Amino acid sequence: MIEVEKPGGSGAGAITGRTRLYGIVADPIAHVKTPQVMHALFVEHAIDGVLVPFHVTPSGLARALDGLRAVENFGGFIATVPHKPAMLDLCDRVSDHARLCGAVNCVRREADGAMVGDMLDGIGFVEGLRASGFDPKHKRAFLAGAGGAASAIAFALAEAGVNALTIANRTQAKADDLTCRVSAAYPGIAVQGGDAALHDADLVVNGTALGMQRDDPLPLDTERLRPGQTAAEVIMDPVETAFLQAARAKGCRIHPGLPMLQSQIRLMAHHMGAL
Ligand SMILES: NC(=O)c1ccc[n+]([C@@H]2O[C@H](COP(=O)([O-])OP(=O)(O)OC[C@H]3O[C@@H](n4cnc5c(N)ncnc54)[C@H](OP(=O)(O)O)[C@@H]3O)[C@@H](O)[C@H]2O)c1
Known part of the structure; x- marks a missing residue:
């Protein structure tokens, strides 16, 4: 819970007239975990800032961004579903990595109001995996999904040096497009579509939105998983999705979705100039 400064108070995390503002922009918004995770980081580092949720629909995104350009004590924001692809064109400048991924998830507001975007989802995912003891370098990876998170x-994973990457997605054209774009950027890596490589992969990732709802179908054929594989998730709520439960039952090592956020939270704070 955010502590609000009482008159005369100045405790860690207190909000004052000097507090710098940050945001997370999403539609819907209630499920986001970033405000509490970022608040803990701000308190840990004694940063006089607060990150608050902004519920903005796609039709209001450009107007909201223009308003935020005019807020002098606004440092930047995190963009999440469904705004990441649209932010690519709405930002004034974006990183090469964001342009490769086709999406932006973290924006810094510069002193002149310019918005500078980067894409940190994938880097956060890989750093979270490494922190858990799994280094993707020279490994074979299978990825379900071709949306914003999966693309990042x-x-x-290609940047981290996997030997092979297989991408499977409900909408085949999106999997084909992502396969082509990763192959073009990393010609030394065997990138393919389809799900033939699922059983042989060292790392199996659910990068889809499937698993948040109790009655969601599984994102991939978990019957083909085998002991020794690492099964990783992007979904944070529930902590252990049906995919992770099925993978655990098959003898896989499981890696939940929260470390992906925890690992990139520092990167986000740094990009927004807070850390
Ligand atoms: N842990 C973290 O830090 C973190 C960070 C970012 C995102 N996430 C989570 O990652 C998830 C995906 O986010 P996103 O930004 O990638 O969303 P997105 O761009 O909308 O992509 C959604 C993906 O899920 C697939 N999908 C959705 N419904 C499906 C269904 N009924 N059957 C089969 N496939 C389905 C989509 O397939 P089609 O292409 O066929 O539609 C697409 O591949 C969200 O739950 C988000 O909260 C977590």
């Missing part, structure tokens, strides 16, 4: 993970 695909490029970050």
